[in-house]
Every structure is written in structure tokens, then in C-alpha cells.
Amino acid sequence: MLRIVxxxxxxxxxxxxxxxxxxxxxxxxxxSIFNVLAHRFDHACADARVxxxxxxxxxxxxxxxxxxxxxxxxxxxxQKTARLVKANxxxxxxxxxxxxxxxxxxxxxxxxxxDLILLDPPYGAGLLEKVIPDLVGGNWLSQEGLICIEYPIDxxxxxxxxxxxxFERRYGKTMIRILALA
Numbered sequence: 001m002l003r004i005v006x007x008x009x010x011x012x013x014x015x016x017x018x019x020x021x022x023x024x025x026x027x028x029x030x031x032s033i034f035n036v037l038a039h040r041f042d043h044a045c046a047d048a049r050v051x052x053x054x055x056x057x058x059x060x061x062x063x064x065x066x067x068x069x070x071x072x073x074x075x076x077x078x079q080k081t082a083r084l085v086k087a088n089x090x091x092x093x094x095x096x097x098x099x100x101x102x103x104x105x106x107x108x109x110x111x112x113x114x115d116l117i118l119l120d121p122p123y124g125a126g127l128l129e130k131v132i133p134d135l136v137g138g139n140w141l142s143q144e145g146l147i148c149i150e151y152p153i154d155x156x157x158x159x160x161x162x163x164x165x166x167f168e169r170r171y172g173k174t175m176i177r178i179l180a181l182a
Contacts, residue, residue: 002059004092005031007066014088016057017081024057025120025150029171033148034063036167036178037116044146045069048115051140053103053131058085060118060150062092069116071095077102103127107134113142120150128157136162136181147179 002014005027016024025033037044046068052061055074065072074089074096076082082100089096099106103121117135121127128151135141147163153175159165167178 002057003027004063004066006034006063007068009062009066009092012066012091014057014059014062015084017078017084024059026171026174029150029174029176030059030063032169032171033060033150033176034067036169036176037146037148038067040167041146041178044116049073049112049142050116050118051075051114052118053106054119054121054127055085055098056081056120058088058098060120060148061085061096062088064116064118065089065092065094065096069094072097073111073114074098075103075106076100103131104134107131107138107140110138111140113139113145115142115145117141117145117147119147123152123155128155132157132163133160136160141181143181145180149175149177149179151175151177 004012047070050064050069050072052074055076061072061074074085086098163179164182
């Protein structure tokens with residue numbers, strides 16, 4: 001069972017979609033991500049506008065909300081999964097929105113920049129290479145903002161010159177990388 005691992009909603013159980021189309025970030029990896037954000041990046045989540053671009057179960061964005069993010073926008077293309085994210089988010093206090101559309105379509109729109117962008121796209125779909133340039137080119141990331149990416153160790157992708165890699169660590173078969181504007 002999936003649960004919030006830290007913050008004011010710690011221990012809150014989350015519903016996850018049935019089937020193989022969503023693979024929620026494990027408790028261990030989520031805890032590691034948010035510990036790094038808190039201790040290496042001066043509590044980057046607190047009071048942050050957060051974008052959970054491939055929301056899935058919403059676990060990453062909900063973890064941010066639990067850790068005092070000021071606002072979280074969850075983007076999820078699957079309608080049933082988006083409804084599940086809404087149900088999970090309604091259990092937590094805070095300002096949030098669920099957008100039911102593909103990430104690529106969402107990024108064609110316009111919004112204020114985000115301080116923290118969480119990316120955990122479906123593995124093997126080549127979506128990192130598509131959305132990272134759109135995030136930078138579309139000014140989705142605030143000047144001091146961070147992009148936190150979760151991806152499998154067997155995938156390698158080019159980081160655009162406009163971004164700098166600040167942190168990278170392997171957790172089993174999962175890689176976590178944190179980027180910022182160069």
C-alpha cells in the first residue's frame with residue numbers, strides 16, 4: 001500500500017490505479033528525493049509552486065503538498081487515473097489542481113513558472129527528450145527552480161545546455177537527477 005512518507009500528512013494512505021500502466025515511486029525513493037530537496041537545496045519544496053507533470057498516482061506531488069508546497073498542479077492524461085489523483089489530493093490540505101490531458105498538450109499552454117517540476121514519465125516512451133526542451137523553452141521553470149527526474153538506469157538522455165545537472169543518484173534500478181537552469 002502506498003502512503004505519504006513525510007510532512008504534515010505523513011502516513012496517509014493513497015489509492016493507486018490497478019494494472020500496469022502506472023508504477024508509483026516507491027516510499028524509499030520518494031523519501032530520498034524529498035530529503036535531498038530539503039537538505040541539499042534549502043527546503044526547495046516549502047512554499048513552492050510544484051508541477052507533477054506525469055502524475056500517475058500523484059504520489060510525488062502529494063508528497064510535495066504534505067511538505068508545505070504552496071500549490072501543486074498534477075497533470076495526468078488517463079481520465080480514471082486523474083480522478084484517483086483528485087480523490088487522493090482531497091485527503092490533504094493545500095492548494096492543488098488536477099489537469100486531465102497529456103503532458104505535451106499541457107506544455108503548449110501558458111502558466112506561471114514553477115519552482116519545482118517533478119518528472120516521472122512512463123518508462124520507454126521517450127517523453128523526457130520531448131518535454132525537457134519544452135519546459136525550458138516555454139519558461140515553465142522559475143529562475144531558481146529545480147527539475148527532479150525519475151527514470152530507469154538503462155535510459156540515457158541528453159541534458160540541454162540550458163540546464164545544469166546538480167544531483168544524480170541511483171536507487172536500485174531507478175535514477176534520480178535534479179536539474180536547474182544553467
